[in-house]
Amino acid sequence: MVTIKDVAERAEVSISTISRVLNGTANVAADKRDAVLKAVAELDYQPSTIARALVGHRTGMIGLLVNNFADPFFGTLIRGVEQQAAQYGMQVIATEGHHQAEQEEAALRALLARRCDALIIHALALSDWQLAGLTSHCPSIVVNRSIPELESHCLWFDNDQAGYLAAQYLLGKGHSRIGWIGRDEDIADNRDRFTGFCRALQESGIPRQNAPVESAPATAAGGYQATSRLLTKHPDLTAIQAYNDAMAAGCLRALHERNLRLPDQFSVVGVDDVYLGEYLYPQLTTIRYPIETIGQQAVHRIHALLTNSAFDADHCFKPELIERGSVFDISRKV
């Protein structure tokens, strides 16, 4: 690897001069400047970011912890983070936590050992205080979670409102017998979306027995199972609201297998708007979780943290309805 010393010899100047022209730290005589640039080009010299990091106490790296790379939800998050980081001349080093406390902790420690300038964290398994402990020595933004003591460093999504919005949309299309297929793990996201769902029904005066519930893993297979159970017990339903798009996809499959004509005979709505929506049939009407925007905002905040500048206090991201084709207006049919 060619070092600053090699360049200095070739350009016949001192290493400081190299450093100066490359960083614009001070004025350098035009002829020497040219000689340096020439030598740099000829040698294809790239300053070592690690040597720079050692002396500058900045690595230019943002550590990112996500659950699972293969999941497009996180892929989209990574992309938002990476693109915005590039704007600030930083790079991203991402790791998987698999929703396991030990792995999440190990990943964070590795990121810390790399001396990342800042961390962006999506962790479900770690407790609030564990997270607080691990991040105490490094500027961190926690996404998709709200930790009371760290609130100004959290970016989250209004899951309650998402559930509410989806249900309201269904109600507005004339549905009154709506099933809910939820996630079987008791996590805040699921609770909140369900709470919003219930609130919307209640406001419309729909009795609870008109809104049966089934739980399953938050996957397509889970959505399929939950839907099957739901339809067997409650054949009078006209719509299903799913915890997320993956479950909604499984739900659609269960409906297709029953030879229902979609969307005319049954409506489905999801939450997340991750990738899947346009691939399914009918194309899924859903609630958008602006995960890419959240990733970008996280980087903005980090930049603000690192430069001690101010940032907006707006931590909570609002859901947005994405109307595609999976919901049918049954009020017109009647």
Add this chain to the structure above:
Amino acid sequence: MVTIKDVAERAEVSISTISRVLNGTANVAADKRDAVLKAVAELDYQPSTIARALVGHRTGMIGLLVNNFADPFFGTLIRGVEQQAAQYGMQVIATEGHHQAEQEEAALRALLARRCDALIIHALALSDWQLAGLTSHCPSIVVNRSIPELESHCLWFDNDQAGYLAAQYLLGKGHSRIGWIGRDEDIADNRDRFTGFCRALQESGIPRQNAPVESAPATAAGGYQATSRLLTKHPDLTAIQAYNDAMAAGCLRALHERNLRLPDQFSVVGVDDVYLGEYLYPQLTTIRYPIETIGQQAVHRIHALLTNSAFDADHCFKPELIERGSVFDISRKV
């Protein structure tokens, strides 16, 4: 940040001793060893990987270049790479190239400047010689592409065989009027899969006019368009083979919209087996592109390169049929 010096002071030994117990480089008296360990724990000391990298000339980082994070295909690749890297105690730093030569080059340069120990590259826009130039100073593995001069450093997929396998499967199920929906960009993947498709038909004595072709972008929307055009011109088709799963998803939508009963009335097969297959209805029969395995193998090779050990010469990954529900055996129907 707590440094080795802090630990040394606290443990009342020299920094060399700290280094020795942490790296097991030499024997240390038991009492001092304990003192060191105690101080390390109390201070929660993590050796700086960047200082280590500077002196050890190893960063423990693998640079990874992919097209697009949000695409599950690459998400799965990243996951394969990351998991295997973790086995070797290395970490991954990933960047996006967006299939644009300048961005791919910039990304590689950034990775090089970070002094990654090795690179794993999925680049479409860069020319062979550009790639060769960029990677000449760093052990690199090129995935999903075969470069003659770098062949032992390439890992690729037998696209021809994939196209052949898919077509053969369709033929075996009694289909003889099969459409092809391909990618409108002229890249090797598309050409090879199509070549394999044609070979299978030819071997079965199917005349070319029974196998019409349409091209479109390699997305669900493209698959939808191509299918629509194909069906309008050739209403007698009984099956479609798609360039990839995304196009197959769009294809399914076009079929659903024509109120075809699937899979009974029309069969579809894709290639890639990325994530989508189980979400669609009918669940997609496809050809598996073992991208996660390729990612793992790439890391194995890198490790071999870095340790000068031998590795298998097996560069070409074979396709595998994944039978799900989107192909109907029409020979039984007749």
Add this chain to the structure above:
DNA sequence: CTGTTAGCGCGTTCAC
């Protein structure tokens, strides 16, 4: 304007 020097945090000689 420019070269020399002192670290950044750590692994690794060398003497002791």
Add this chain to the structure above:
DNA sequence: GTGAACGCGCTAACAG
């Protein structure tokens, strides 16, 4: 078995 000293590649403060 252990500590002092050097250097990895670079930036920043210091002289000139």
